[in-house]
Amino acid sequence: MKGLAPLFIGIFGTFAFSWVGLTVIPTWQIGSLNPQSDEEGTDIYPRPQSGMFQRGAHVYAANGCVYCHSQQVRADYIADDIERKWGDRRSAPRDYIFQRPVFLGKMRMGQDLANIGARAPAPEESPSPAGGASPSGAPATQGAGASPAAAPAASPSSGSSPATASAASPVTSPANAASPNASPPPGQRTGVASPSPGQMANTTPGGSSPAAPSAQTPGAPWPIQTAGLPPMYSAAWHHVHLYAPRSINPDSNMPAYRFLYEKRRIAGERSAEALQLSGGDAPPEGWEVVPTYDAKCVVAYLMGLNQSHPLKEVRSVGGAPAAAPSPAPAAQGASPAPAAGASPAAPKK
Amino acid sequence: MNTTGIPLRDPAVSAAAGDTEQLERAYIDASTRVPVLMFYTSAIAWLVLGTVLAMVVSFKLHSPDLFGGVSFLTWGRLRPAHMNMMVYGWASMAGMGTAVWLMARLCRTTLRFPLLLAAGGAFWNLGVLIGVGAILLGDSTGFQWLEFPRYVAVILFVAYTLMASWAVLMFRHRRGDQIYITQWFLLGAFLWFPWLYAAGQLMLFVVPVQGVLQSAVTWWYANNLLFLWFGAIALGAAYYMIPKVIGRPVYSYHLAIIGFWTYALFSSWTGMTRMVDGPFPAWMITASIAATILTMIPVATIGLNHHLTMQGYFPLMRYSPTLRFTVFGAMSYTVFSVIGVLISLRSVASYVNFTQVSIGYSHLGLYAFFTMTIFGSMYYIVPRLVGREWRYGSLIKLHFWSAAYGIGLMTLMLLAGGFLQGANMENPALPFSESIETVMPYLRGRSIAGILLTISNFIFAYHFGLMLLGLGRTSTVPTFLNPVEAETSGGH
Numbered sequence: 001m002k003g004l005a006p007l008f009i010g011i012f013g014t015f016a017f018s019w020v021g022l023t024v025i026p027t028w029q030i031g032s033l034n035p036q037s038d039e040e041g042t043d044i045y046p047r048p049q050s051g052m053f054q055r056g057a058h059v060y061a062a063n064g065c066v067y068c069h070s071q072q073v074r075a076d077y078i079a080d081d082i083e084r085k086w087g088d089r090r091s092a093p094r095d096y097i098f099q100r101p102v103f104l105g106k107m108r109m110g111q112d113l114a115n116i117g118a119r120a121p122a123p124e125e126s127p128s129p130a131g132g133a134s135p136s137g138a139p140a141t142q143g144a145g146a147s148p149a150a151a152p153a154a155s156p157s158s159g160s161s162p163a164t165a166s167a168a169s170p171v172t173s174p175a176n177a178a179s180p181n182a183s184p185p186p187g188q189r190t191g192v193a194s195p196s197p198g199q200m201a202n203t204t205p206g207g208s209s210p211a212a213p214s215a216q217t218p219g220a221p222w223p224i225q226t227a228g229l230p231p232m233y234s235a236a237w238h239h240v241h242l243y244a245p246r247s248i249n250p251d252s253n254m255p256a257y258r259f260l261y262e263k264r265r266i267a268g269e270r271s272a273e274a275l276q277l278s279g280g281d282a283p284p285e286g287w288e289v290v291p292t293y294d295a296k297c298v299v300a301y302l303m304g305l306n307q308s309h310p311l312k313e314v315r316s317v318g319g320a321p322a323a324a325p326s327p328a329p330a331a332q333g334a335s336p337a338p339a340a341g342a343s344p345a346a347p348k349k
Numbered sequence: 350m351n352t353t354g355i356p357l358r359d360p361a362v363s364a365a366a367g368d369t370e371q372l373e374r375a376y377i378d379a380s381t382r383v384p385v386l387m388f389y390t391s392a393i394a395w396l397v398l399g400t401v402l403a404m405v406v407s408f409k410l411h412s413p414d415l416f417g418g419v420s421f422l423t424w425g426r427l428r429p430a431h432m433n434m435m436v437y438g439w440a441s442m443a444g445m446g447t448a449v450w451l452m453a454r455l456c457r458t459t460l461r462f463p464l465l466l467a468a469g470g471a472f473w474n475l476g477v478l479i480g481v482g483a484i485l486l487g488d489s490t491g492f493q494w495l496e497f498p499r500y501v502a503v504i505l506f507v508a509y510t511l512m513a514s515w516a517v518l519m520f521r522h523r524r525g526d527q528i529y530i531t532q533w534f535l536l537g538a539f540l541w542f543p544w545l546y547a548a549g550q551l552m553l554f555v556v557p558v559q560g561v562l563q564s565a566v567t568w569w570y571a572n573n574l575l576f577l578w579f580g581a582i583a584l585g586a587a588y589y590m591i592p593k594v595i596g597r598p599v600y601s602y603h604l605a606i607i608g609f610w611t612y613a614l615f616s617s618w619t620g621m622t623r624m625v626d627g628p629f630p631a632w633m634i635t636a637s638i639a640a641t642i643l644t645m646i647p648v649a650t651i652g653l654n655h656h657l658t659m660q661g662y663f664p665l666m667r668y669s670p671t672l673r674f675t676v677f678g679a680m681s682y683t684v685f686s687v688i689g690v691l692i693s694l695r696s697v698a699s700y701v702n703f704t705q706v707s708i709g710y711s712h713l714g715l716y717a718f719f720t721m722t723i724f725g726s727m728y729y730i731v732p733r734l735v736g737r738e739w740r741y742g743s744l745i746k747l748h749f750w751s752a753a754y755g756i757g758l759m760t761l762m763l764l765a766g767g768f769l770q771g772a773n774m775e776n777p778a779l780p781f782s783e784s785i786e787t788v789m790p791y792l793r794g795r796s797i798a799g800i801l802l803t804i805s806n807f808i809f810a811y812h813f814g815l816m817l818l819g820l821g822r823t824s825t826v827p828t829f830l831n832p833v834e835a836e837t838s839g840g841h
Binding site for chain 1: 413423490565613707782
């Protein structure tokens with residue numbers, strides 16, 4: 001009997017010690033971080049996420065994406081995440097303040113997704129059935145902000161026939177010219193906006209030359225741009241990848257999320273959202289595969305994952321990322337054709 | 350080998366054992382009969398279901414188009430369904446059954462209100478069932494180890510209170526002043542779990558913490574569930590079963606006490622080793638790594654204590670299934686902890702952090718250590734509840750060897766494959782897909798290991814089913830009075 005009080009106190013004490021130490025004190029330390037901003041109070045990062053992003057996060061949770069994909073970039077002096085082009089800098093607690101649930105992940109049977117949205121080709125602000133998303137949202141300050149717009153916006157370029165795409169291209173460049181934002185995303189945008197070659201890369205099935213530059217990116221984790229598919233990491237590409245992963249990479253062991261898509265008979269004309277499928281995955285003649293709302297949300301979520309914005313507390317590799325894209329337009333201006341092909345890789349940095 | 354295989358010696362009291370003591374034990378066992386058998390039955394049902402899911406999960410990982418296109422059969426839902434079935438269905442139920450029985454025995458008191466306990470078990474099963482269904486239907490929370498939605502957490506919590514409060518109450522009504530080390534571990538487990546579960550739920554769902562702290566809470570919870578809930582029960586069971594079977598007291602009681610306190614103190618701090626180099630303040634991770642290294646103290650004391658207790662009695666493992674499984678589990682605890690230290694070191698973690706090594710580590714803890722120890726306890730406890738001895742010694746042997754080879758092969762495959770996967774991942778000269786292709790043959794090997802484990806679990810379930818139906822052998826050597834009716838139906 002005499003030893004009982006110490007036993008109970010010890011049982012509770014040891015546990016309380018770890019509870020306080022590993023959860024309470026950290027909450028006190030980093031539990032109420034604010035977004036950062038510059039002196040003028042602009043350039044706020046991170047920003048709260050859109051509703052589609054939030055719902056996409058739940059689709060991501062429901063289908064267990066976290067069991068194969070991490071969302072954290074480790075520092076360059078620890079691991080090769082940055083060399084693998086998974087990010088320009090290590091992830092920091094501030095990157096995640098608006099994410100709930102947070103999916104740091106513990107497994108990489110697939111790529112790290114912390115910056116998958118940053119890898120997307122520049123959003124094309126063509127007049128499109130972009131839903132309620134405002135195309136000129138806040139793309140300048142944060143790629144994530146632009147994602148919901150980008151998701152539906154990019155799909156028509158794939159779904160539509162080459163004719164429609166090229167028809168859209170003249171519209172694209174004025175839209176970009178009109179946008180006065182002068183930070184990284186516009187820099188990327190001009191890369192794609194270089195009128196017709198940019199579209200050619202997307203639509204020309206035999207366009208092997210555009211594929212070459214991205215294939216040569218050493219150590220790049222992502223697969224080679226396949227001819228005939230939408231530009232890599234565009235919303236349309238994500239849809240094809242989710243629907244038929246092995247049509248993009250034959251060795252992929254990612255499950256196919258076909259239940260997030262609807263196969264339906266084409267009524268009237270083909271939907272602009274219909275997936276650009278080929279080979280055995282393509283629906284029979286007269287049918288089309290369109291994303292459900294959940295699929296659109298999960299793609300909006302993926303497109304919104306973007307930690308490319310610099311953080312004051314973390315050193316970015318290769319100088320300030322804000323400066324990084326600026327040489328790109330110049331190079332692209334010099335040789336338009338490769339620039340178009342490089343579009344999947346170019347927006348990365 | 351003796352077909353009953355059940356240790357027939359009853360050490361501690363053998364000299365002074367009078368009929369009264371045996372009678373008392375029979376009464377105690379009888380009082381725990383309904384709830385413990387109910388816990389065991391449902392646990393084994395979950396084990397079988399979880400094993401089937403595990404096979405599907407394992408095969409789908411290298412053959413992704415298996416059962417493709419069906420939402421509730423997608424890999425990302427089956428995996429957490431399997432995991433939660435094993436953690437909350439099998440391991441928690443089996444652990445609680447064992448703990449309740451041990452508590453009653455050690456407190457030398459009958460279990461009051463056994464039916465309430467059984468009701469708690471029914472609620473718990475309901476919670477796990479709804480939770481697994483919710484995961485399969487796409488209502489997972491997305492937090493690893495805590496995928497069950499909130500409404501399930503409430504059910505589980507109520508069920509747990511129904512079950513655990515009686516176990517703690519038994520401790521209050523115990524007879525005799527001595528508190529055995531097993532009771533420490535069990536009392537710890539029973540008190541740690543509700544706090545742990547409540548803290549996890551509160552900090553993730555009720556008053557959610559911000560950003561990455563959700564991950565910190567998740568892994569703090571996961572590791573504590575592993576160590577302070579499953580680990581504590583398994584260590585408590587091992588401290589009971591090993592001395593009991595070989596008929597010899599624990600080698601050093603002081604070592605045991607040191608082991609207990611250092612275990613409680615250090616293993617509860619290890620959670621952040623799952624997130625080495627993640628986006629957290631460095632001190633959190635460093636503290637966890639330090640704590641993990643310090644867990645070598647309880648590992649050494651507990652391991653040494655078991656070893657010195659067993660010294661000279663290892664040949665008994667040839668006869669006693671309880672001893673064989675328990676010693677395997679206790680040894681696995683050492684292996685599990687040593688590997689835990691290795692993979693938490695920053696230099697190693699940078700390679701293996703995002704690989705199959707973590708899966709191997711979890712299986713080593715939950716199967717090789719916990720499950721094998723609990724199998725050992727079940728081989729001891731079940732005959733005392735049903736009044737029959739295990740029917741086939743050969744089945745027990747088959748169970749042991751397929752489980753041992755299965756988990757050994759699985760660990761080997763996941764660790765070796767994971768290390769290669771990590772080495773290739775950390776080599777930017779290779780494309781990322783190389784790391785996946787490297788691990789694929791090992792994952793196929795893991796599926797083979799999974800077949801062995803499936804065989805072992807099904808054999809055990811079948812054998813347990815025979816016992817439950819009263820088809821066990823009538824005991825040849827009556828060490829105890831049977832706690833159940835003395836009908837003689839044996840031998841067919």
